[in-house]
Amino acid sequence: MAFVRKCRLLGLCSRRLAHVARTKHQTASSLFTPDFVQQYHPWGVSARFSSSAHEYGFDSTIFALSSGHGKCGVAVVRVTGPHASSAVRLLTRRPVLPAVRRAALKRLYDSTGEPLDRGLVIWFPGPHSFTGEDSCEFHVHGGPSVVTSLLQALGNMEGLRPAEAGEFTKRAFQNGKLDLTEVEGLADLIHAETEAQRKQALRQMEGDLSRLYSDWSRRLLKCVANVEAYIDFSEDENIEAGVLDDVEREVCQLREELERHLSDGRRGERLRSGVQVAILGKPNVGKSSLLNAVCQRPAAIVTPVAGTTRDVVESAVNLGGYPVLLSDTAGLRETEDIVEQEGVRRARQRAQQADISVLVLDATDVMAAVSRQPGHYLTLQQYVQDHIPDLGLQGTTFDTNDGTTNPTDSYLIVVNKSDLVDAGGSLGTLLASSELATEGDGARDGDVCVMSCLTGEGMDGFLQLLQLKVKLMCGNPLAGNPSFTQARHRAHLTACLQALTSYAGMCERDLVLAAEELRTGLRHLGKITGKMGAEEILDVIFRDFCIGK
Ligand SMILES: Nc1nc2c(ncn2[C@@H]2O[C@H](COP(=O)(O)OP(=O)(O)OP(=O)(O)O)[C@@H](O)[C@H]2O)c(=O)[nH]1
Ligand SMILES: [K+]
Numbered sequence: 200m201a202f203v204r205k206c207r208l209l210g211l212c213s214r215r216l217a218h219v220a221r222t223k224h225q226t227a228s229s230l231f232t233p234d235f236v237q238q239y240h241p242w243g244v245s246a247r248f249s250s251s252a253h254e255y256g257f258d259s260t261i262f263a264l265s266s267g268h269g270k271c272g273v274a275v276v277r278v279t280g281p282h283a284s285s286a287v288r289l290l291t292r293r294p295v296l297p298a299v300r301r302a303a304l305k306r307l308y309d310s311t312g313e314p315l316d317r318g319l320v321i322w323f324p325g326p327h328s329f330t331g332e333d334s335c336e337f338h339v340h341g342g343p344s345v346v347t348s349l350l351q352a353l354g355n356m357e358g359l360r361p362a363e364a365g366e367f368t369k370r371a372f373q374n375g376k377l378d379l380t381e382v383e384g385l386a387d388l389i390h391a392e393t394e395a396q397r398k399q400a401l402r403q404m405e406g407d408l409s410r411l412y413s414d415w416s417r418r419l420l421k422c423v424a425n426v427e428a429y430i431d432f433s434e435d436e437n438i439e440a441g442v443l444d445d446v447e448r449e450v451c452q453l454r455e456e457l458e459r460h461l462s463d464g465r466r467g468e469r470l471r472s473g474v475q476v477a478i479l480g481k482p483n484v485g486k487s488s489l490l491n492a493v494c495q496r497p498a499a500i501v502t503p504v505a506g507t508t509r510d511v512v513e514s515a516v517n518l519g520g521y522p523v524l525l526s527d528t529a530g531l532r533e534t535e536d537i538v539e540q541e542g543v544r545r546a547r548q549r550a551q552q553a554d555i556s557v558l559v560l561d562a563t564d565v566m567a568a569v570s571r572q573p574g575h576y577l578t579l580q581q582y583v584q585d586h587i588p589d590l591g592l593q594g595t596t597f598d599t600n601d602g603t604t605n606p607t608d609s610y611l612i613v614v615n616k617s618d619l620v621d622a623g624g625s626l627g628t629l630l631a632s633s634e635l636a637t638e639g640d641g642a643r644d645g646d647v648c649v650m651s652c653l654t655g656e657g658m659d660g661f662l663q664l665l666q667l668k669v670k671l672m673c674g675n676p677l678a679g680n681p682s683f684t685q686a687r688h689r690a691h692l693t694a695c696l697q698a699l700t701s702y703a704g705m706c707e708r709d710l711v712l713a714a715e716e717l718r719t720g721l722r723h724l725g726k727i728t729g730k731m732g733a734e735e736i737l738d739v740i741f742r743d744f745c746i747g748k
């Protein structure tokens with residue numbers, strides 16, 4: 200029993216350990232080495248054997264200018280680490296520290312005793328600080344000389360050194376103040392450029408995603424503990440019947456929740472990185488004119504020469520609080536010019552990658568096609584479908600005949616140069632039958648906007664429709680469960696789901712191997728938050744089971 204208990208203490212499965220020992224021709228106890236525990240522990244690292252304090256240089260005290268660089272009204276310099284209190288004492292030349300977490304106006308001195316500036320000093324003793332360590336802030340006047348002398352004075356102190364990029368947050372993570380998703384949320388908040396991005400980032404920073412994953416981890420951990428207790432003790436002790444059925448039910452429930460979370464149309468990722476909108480079409484239909492009109496600056500060259508645009512021209516715009524990355528592309532046509540060929544290749548590549556594609560048509564072309572074949576085109580969408588092969592856009596979101604397109608992608612049709620045609624007549628008839636987009640609509644693909652980049656007519660309608668599509672795609676970042684926001688999250692969630700599926704298929708045949716799948720799933724969840732440790736499995740084991748008595 201001593202061996203089994205030791206396994207439990209280290210969060211290892213004793214059956215498995217015995218099995219490994221047999222195949223390696225060693226005694227089981229000889230495997231209790233840090234390396235082995237690292238390798239076989241569910242999270243790869245046992246708290247007992249980790250040496251993070253040394254790795255991250257926790258014994259050093261770090262400082263940095265936390266406000267922006269350059270002249271400003273007030274600059275904030277932060278210090279964290281065991282010497283933070285002496286930094287306050289030395290700079291203020293006072294033996295007594297200011298009141299805890301209260302701003303105190305103090306004169307600050309350099310190492311020679313000369314006054315540096317007069318500013319606010321705030322003292323945050325650990326663990327109730329951002330990093331969890333003793334920390335302090337100096338709010339001084341933002342002149343370059345004041346800031347430089349303050350940083351110099353700190354650098355001259357024993358045990359202090361300038362912080363590396365992200366080191367304050369790294370310490371907060373290491374001290375359990377933030378988990379990885381919260382760290383990512385904080386970084387996203389700093390980089391957020393639109394309102395919806397800010398809302399999503401703030402939610403993640405405040406731990407919404409972390410709580411969701413921690414809850415799943417806790418439930419899965421309980422399953423692991425149950426299955427392993429069953430493996431270890433079912434023969435000689437009275438483990439309640441039905442333990443495995445409970446696990447199976449819980450794993451099934453978790454799989455459903457993971458599947459639902461994963462099939463959210465990438466809304467969180469799209470909102471975080473910006474919705475990719477590609478402007479596509481034949482040469483000279485007015486794609487670059489459209490880009491310039493939306494971003495209200497001459498970002499792309501516009502000329503009457505067909506084949507003007509070659510490179511992809513990108514412009515970031517804020518559409519009603521949602522971030523959009525708009526790309527103008529080369530006109531799609533067969534050409535002998537190798538430069539233009541490359542441009543067309545890039546344009547088609549964009550069409551494949553885009554979240555939303557805008558197909559621009561020239562109103563005069565549409566009109567000519569309609570009058571050439573009277574009564575043939577009943578809708579504009581039919582006209583577009585006929586021209587997909589000419590444009591080389593097979594397999595993209597426009598190609599509704601192709602079953603392989605991503606159902607979450609979407610497209611809209613712009614009929615430009617409306618100023619050149621009579622809105623009545625054959626074009627008018629065609630558009631009337633094309634289910635013209637109206638306000639509040641936009642959930643459908645293939646919505647049509649008739650407009651003129653030259654006169655500005657129809658521009659507002661186009662912007663409204665595009666905004667609606669972007670909004671539908673990203674959703675309201677504050678509603679419902681939080682969305683995951685990074686490819687890293689998706690990879691671990693997918694791997695976790697796979698592991699749970701393997702468990703379900705395997706538990707009848709080989710419970711020891713199946714249990715391993717649960718641990719794999721748990722490890723992947725733990726990697727998203729970076730938070731789960733050996734202590735947690737021990738807690739569950741000792742709380743739920745009085746094993747070994
Ligand atoms: N009358 C009229 N002319 C327009 C309109 N929009 C664009 N044009 C003109 O059409 C020509 C081509 O415009 P661009 O914006 O360069 O067209 P493009 O699709 O980017 O062309 P490429 O880059 O060569 O593929 C220019 O002379 C524009 O001034 C419009 O709404 N009405
Ligand atoms: K052009």
Ligand SMILES: [Mg+2]
Binds near residue numbers: 486501508529530
């Ligand atoms: Mg162009």
